[in-house]
Amino acid sequence: MGQSRRCLVSFRDEEGVKHIAEVLAASLYEAGAVALQQFRRSDWSREASLDTGILRVEVCESTFYNVRVAELEDWLKRSGGKPSEVALRQKVRSGLTIDKNRGDKNLGHRGLD
Numbered sequence: 001m002g003q004s005r006r007c008l009v010s011f012r013d014e015e016g017v018k019h020i021a022e023v024l025a026a027s028l029y030e031a032g033a034v035a036l037q038q039f040r041r042s043d044w045s046r047e048a049s050l051d052t053g054i055l056r057v058e059v060c061e062s063t064f065y066n067v068r069v070a071e072l073e074d075w076l077k078r079s080g081g082k083p084s085e086v087a088l089r090q091k092v093r094s095g096l097t098i099d100k101n102r103g104d105k106n107l108g109h110r111g112l113d
Contacts, residue, residue, distance in 0.1 A: 008058045009035030
C-alpha cells in the first residue's frame, strides 16, 4: 500500500452543482470510496445521479525546494548556456523590480505605482 496523499474528489450532480470532498488516500479507489461515503451522508446524495455519475479525483501533490539566495543571484548573473536557459533567465530578470535605493534587482512583485 502506498503513502496516503491529500485528494480532492468532486462530483457534479444533475443540476450541475459541483460537490467536493477532501480526503487522505493511498489509492484512486480508496479516495473514491472515502469521498463517496462522505457524499452519501449529505442530503443531496439521495439523487440517482450519485450512483451513476463520475467521481473526479485530483491528487494534490506539493514539491518544495530550498534555494540559497546567493545561488539564485549567481544564476541570474550568468550569461551564455543553452538558448532555452538564456531565454528563461531573461524572462525571470524582466519580471524583477529594481530598487532605486540599492541599485540592484530584487525578487518581488512589480509595484502598481
